[in-house]
Amino acid sequence: MPPATPASSERLLEVQNVNKAYGRGGKQMMAVQDVSLTIHAGEFVCLLGPSGCGKSTLLRIIAGIDSATSGSVLYRGRPLVGVNPHATIVFQTFALYPWLTVLENVEIALKARGVPAAARHERALKLIDTIGLDGFESAYPREISGGMRQKVGFARAMAVEPELLCLDEPFSALDVLSAEGLRGELMELWHNRAIPTRAILMVTHNIEEAVLMADRIVVMGKDPGHIVAELPITLRHPRQRKEAAFQIRVDKVYAAVTGKRLIAPQANGLHGKNKLPRAHLNALAGLVEKLLADDGHTDLARLSSELVLELDDLLPIVEAGELVGFVKVREGDLLLTPLGRTYAEANILARKELIAGRILRLPIINWIYETLQRDDKQRVVWDYFLDKFEEDFGDRAEKQLDVAISWGRHAELFAYDDNAGELYLEN
Numbered sequence: 001m002p003p004a005t006p007a008s009s010e011r012l013l014e015v016q017n018v019n020k021a022y023g024r025g026g027k028q029m030m031a032v033q034d035v036s037l038t039i040h041a042g043e044f045v046c047l048l049g050p051s052g053c054g055k056s057t058l059l060r061i062i063a064g065i066d067s068a069t070s071g072s073v074l075y076r077g078r079p080l081v082g083v084n085p086h087a088t089i090v091f092q093t094f095a096l097y098p099w100l101t102v103l104e105n106v107e108i109a110l111k112a113r114g115v116p117a118a119a120r121h122e123r124a125l126k127l128i129d130t131i132g133l134d135g136f137e138s139a140y141p142r143e144i145s146g147g148m149r150q151k152v153g154f155a156r157a158m159a160v161e162p163e164l165l166c167l168d169e170p171f172s173a174l175d176v177l178s179a180e181g182l183r184g185e186l187m188e189l190w191h192n193r194a195i196p197t198r199a200i201l202m203v204t205h206n207i208e209e210a211v212l213m214a215d216r217i218v219v220m221g222k223d224p225g226h227i228v229a230e231l232p233i234t235l236r237h238p239r240q241r242k243e244a245a246f247q248i249r250v251d252k253v254y255a256a257v258t259g260k261r262l263i264a265p266q267a268n269g270l271h272g273k274n275k276l277p278r279a280h281l282n283a284l285a286g287l288v289e290k291l292l293a294d295d296g297h298t299d300l301a302r303l304s305s306e307l308v309l310e311l312d313d314l315l316p317i318v319e320a321g322e323l324v325g326f327v328k329v330r331e332g333d334l335l336l337t338p339l340g341r342t343y344a345e346a347n348i349l350a351r352k353e354l355i356a357g358r359i360l361r362l363p364i365i366n367w368i369y370e371t372l373q374r375d376d377k378q379r380v381v382w383d384y385f386l387d388k389f390e391e392d393f394g395d396r397a398e399k400q401l402d403v404a405i406s407w408g409r410h411a412e413l414f415a416y417d418d419n420a421g422e423l424y425l426e427n
């Protein structure tokens with residue numbers, strides 16, 4: 001059983017205080033803020049975080065196909081200028097040329113790198129063999145499975161022998177079995193040093209995948225994207241998902257991912273940065289019922305797998321639950337509060353009243369409600385709200401307004417009249 005690859009103190013990559021803003025003038029949006037990160041030779045590092053937290057942006061900056069707005073990126077101690085010749089990215093779905101065979105798709109990467117024709121052929125064949133695709137050299141992309149196509153993508157990235165292999169959610173478009181197979185094969189190539197790659201940086205939003213593969217997990221949060229925590233994972237390889245030690249690590253990472261997401265209701269102002277989580281209150285009702293069935297206490301990792309919910313979908317629901325005071329997150333566990341229990345056990349009518357009272361404490365909802373109340377007809381055009389929301393939420397204003405309306409409707413506080421383009425107070 002190979003040990004976790006020891007990381008050396010040799011610094012390959014240093015990202016220092018990197019900021020990245022998109023857009024211009026008044027419509028600027030911070031994608032990542034003040035990110036610093038070092039990757040040593042021999043390390044397999046995972047960047048983990050919810051979608052939109054800037055993982056891909058960071059990867060593109062590291063590969064030099066996008067540039068930071070400020071801060072610096074050093075490769076082997078030298079400032080990176082332009083495309084990073086030592087790094088290659090494998091994307092979620094690798095675009096293969098449909099008119100070229102598997103072999104030709106790999107060869108073309110070598111051609112772009114200036115490898116002479118004869119050597120190209122030989123190297124491509126060897127790579128295809130390494131990655132376990134021999135026998136499929138002359139197949140066309142449409143003739144092979146998604147998992148095999150992604151393997152060709154890996155082979156193509158490895159063909160240029162990058163020192164730093166960057167992977168952007170490389171398994172997330174695959175079915176469960178193909179993904180697991182390919183993960184295992186990559187780990188084997190990496191640990192057996194079958195590829196000259198010195199370090200791997202993989203983006204994922206899958207906690208178990210990160211714990212399975214990484215020597216170190218860098219947890220990111222969003223709005224704007226920033227680093228929340230770094231957790232070393234020292235378990236030996238191959239790692240077993242079922243082992244207690246593995247599950248303990250998974251829980252720790254869950255705790256890190258959820259720990260910083262607690263939003264104090266009073267801090268959630270219309271002119272504050274905090275937003276309503278993008279969750280439906282119906283889903284929250286479901287979560288609270290599930291918690292009641294689990295004796296008011298569950299493990300977030302288990303919950304995510306039982307509900308077959310991706311972390312990205314689960315977290316906003318949990319956040320909504322925290323915001324209204326129905327649930328609490330502690331150390332990767334989810335707890336039902338006494339208020340949450342009351343809600344879970346109440347009938348539909350009592351639930352509506354309870355949730356209405358709770359969300360009216362949120363400044364955003366409260367402001368909409370009061371604005372409508374102050375109006376003679378208790379109706380105000382949607383555009384008015386959007387304008388106000390834009391001051392706080394920029395290009396996310398419309399989504400935020402959608403969420404606020406869906407919450408208002410759920411609690412029967414206010415709703416949207418599509419014909420008139422107005423929000424109105426419900427009785």
Ligand code: ADP
Nearest residue numbers: 022023031050051052053054055056057058225
């Ligand atoms: P992740 O990979 O973690 O899902 P991304 O790096 O793709 O996140 O995006 C981070 C944020 O930056 C998101 O809010 C996204 O909408 C924004 N963003 C990404 N690329 C661009 C772009 N080219 N132009 C404008 N905004 C972008």
Ligand code: MG
Nearest residue numbers: 055056057168
């Ligand atoms: Mg991404």
